[in-house]
Amino acid sequence: MYNFEWHKNHAVKTTSSAETIIAILASCIEMESVLDVGCGDGIWLASCRAKGASTVSGVDGPWTDPTQLLIPPESVAIKDLSEPFDLQRRYDLVISLEVAEHVAPQFSEIFVDNLVRHGDVILFGAAIPYQSGFRHINEQWQSYWAGLFQAKGFLAYDLIRSQIWDNPDVHFWYRQNAILYVNSKNAELTNKIKNHIKDKMIQRLPMDVVHPEKYEAVASYRQIAFKLLIKRFPAQFIKKFASVVLLKN
Numbered sequence: 001m002y003n004f005e006w007h008k009n010h011a012v013k014t015t016s017s018a019e020t021i022i023a024i025l026a027s028c029i030e031m032e033s034v035l036d037v038g039c040g041d042g043i044w045l046a047s048c049r050a051k052g053a054s055t056v057s058g059v060d061g062p063w064t065d066p067t068q069l070l071i072p073p074e075s076v077a078i079k080d081l082s083e084p085f086d087l088q089r090r091y092d093l094v095i096s097l098e099v100a101e102h103v104a105p106q107f108s109e110i111f112v113d114n115l116v117r118h119g120d121v122i123l124f125g126a127a128i129p130y131q132s133g134f135r136h137i138n139e140q141w142q143s144y145w146a147g148l149f150q151a152k153g154f155l156a157y158d159l160i161r162s163q164i165w166d167n168p169d170v171h172f173w174y175r176q177n178a179i180l181y182v183n184s185k186n187a188e189l190t191n192k193i194k195n196h197i198k199d200k201m202i203q204r205l206p207m208d209v210v211h212p213e214k215y216e217a218v219a220s221y222r223q224i225a226f227k228l229l230i231k232r233f234p235a236q237f238i239k240k241f242a243s244v245v246l247l248k249n
Contacts, residue, residue: 011043013169013170013171014043014044014171015043015047016169016170017169017170017171017174018043018044018047018048019047019050019051020164020167020169020170021123021160021164021170021174021178022044022047022048022051023051024159024160024163024164025093025123025159025160025180026051026052027196028159028192028193028196029092029093029121029189029192029193030092031048031051031052031053031092031093032052032053032054032055032092033053033054033055033056033057033091033092033093034048034053034055034056034057034091034092034093034094034095035056035057035058035059035087035091035093035094035095035118035119036056036057036058036059036094036095036096037058037059037060037081037094037095037096037099037114037115037118038059038060038081038096038097038098038099038100038102039058039059039060039071039076039095040060041068041069041070042056042058042069042070042071042075042076043070044095044097045057045058045070045071045075045095046070046071048093049071055091056071056075057075057076057077057087057091058071058075058076058077059076059077059078059079059081059085059087060076060078060079060081061078061079061080061081062078064076064078081099081102081103081111081114082103082104082107082110082111083107083110084110084113084114085114086117087118089118090118090119090120091118091119092119092121093119093121093122093123094115094116094118094119094121094122094123095122095123095124096111096115096122096123096124096125096126097123097124097125097126097174097177097178098125098126098127098133098173098174098177099126100124100126100138100140100145101126101127101131101133101136101137101138101139101140102135102136102137102138103137103138104137104138105137105138105140108138108140108144108145108148109148112145112148112149112152113152116149116152116153116154116181116183120182120183120185120186120189121180121181121182121183121189122149122154122180122181122182123160123178123179123180124145124149124178124179124180124181125142125173125174125176125177125178125179126138126139126140126145126177127139127173127177128140128141128142128176128177128208128210129141131173131214141207141208142177142179142207142208142209143207143208145179146179146181146207149181153183153184153185154181154182154183154184155181155182155184155190156179156180156181156207157179157180157181157182157193157194157197158179158180158202158203158204158205158207159179159180159193159196159197159202160174160178160179160180161175161176161177161178161179161205161209162202162203162204162205163202164178165205165211172211172213172214173211173214175211175213176209176210176211176214180193
């Protein structure tokens with residue numbers, strides 16, 4: 001959804017984010033094959049390959065520039081992410097991070113269907129309300145997506161967020177939104193992840209949560225905007241407004 005210049009500008013921190021999160025996942029699940037839906041320039045898949053994944057595949061829209069990809073162009077399929085697609089195989093891990101907010105709300109269920117069709121483990125995160133960004137037309141709370149996954153038999157496991165919450169080398173949107181969804185019918189895998197969370201005493205955060213870094217950015221912006229707005233009012237109005245406030249107090 002973003003142009004490749006955006007990806008380049010964020011590449012250092014995105015690489016650090018991917019390496020950190022993939023290392024956490026590698027400690028409890030197999031990742032021989034990985035699919036990234038909304039893969040951008042393929043930076044997450046490149047990190048998975050560096051960690052040992054033998055098969056990596058990406059899906060993204062027609063804006064994809066094959067010359068800018070960090071993985072072989074033949075590894076990326078061009079699809080409309082608001083329509084059903086089937087790659088005719090399943091993967092150990094399916095990734096889709098900060099992509100679903102770009103797909104219109106009426107296609108949310110189709111988007112989730114496309115993910116669960118391709119694997120039993122989904123690493124998913126999407127922008128929450130007021131997170132803001134280019135063409136964010138479907139910002140939803142984390143619980144909204146959890147409900148859609150649950151309807152497909154995939155349960156949420158908060159394996160990652162508390163382990164990266166205070167890590168400044170990871171983008172705040174991953175620290176806030178990245179949740180693991182697992183097919184409840186895969187009992188062996190489900191038990192493995194449950195035991196890992198228990199053994200490592202991994203803290204579960206509230207499902208709907210805003211990272212302080214985002215909150216502070218929004219709060220400071222609104223404060224600045226309010227000050228700029230006040231400056232536009234005539235001095236007489238400000239004096240009148242202040243007198244009313246003083247009388248009420």
